[in-house]
Amino acid sequence: MSWGWEYHPDEETRVGGMPPVFVALVEEKAAELVRAAEAKYLDGTLYEGFSEPGTVFVGGGMFDYLIIQRHERVYIMQVTPPL
Template structure:
C-alpha cells in the first residue's frame, strides 16, 4: 500500500472543478485515488506515451473528457491540475 496522496493543484478547488457535474468530479477523484496508490509509477500513466514525468493527461468517462495531473515524488502526491469535460 502506498503512502502517497492526491490533491487539487490549487487551494481553490472550485477553480478546477467549478461547473462540473457531481458525477464527473466523483470520477476524477476516484481516478486520482487510484493514481496515488500507484505512487511513483503514476508518472508513466496516460499521455504523453513513451516517456514518464511532466504534466500527464488521462481520459475520463470513455473519452468524454480528460484530466491533467502532475506526479511529484518529492511530495509523494498526485496533483490534479485541470479537468476538461465535453458536455
C-alpha cells in the same frame, strides 16, 4: 508523509460547477494514480528524478496531472469536462 492527491490550486478552481458524476470519476481516477505512484515510488521523499506529468481520459472529459514524488502527491492541474 503519505501519498495523496489534491487539486491545484484548489477544488473550486478546477472542478467548481462541473457535474458531480464527472467529478466523482476524476477523483476515482486520481485515487488510482495515487495507488500506482505509491507502489512505484516506495519512498518518494528520496526521489531525485523528474516529476511525472500525464493525462487521463475519463467520462467523456479529461484531466491533466503532475506527480511530485518528493511531495508524495498527485496534483490535478487541469480538468476538461465532457461537452
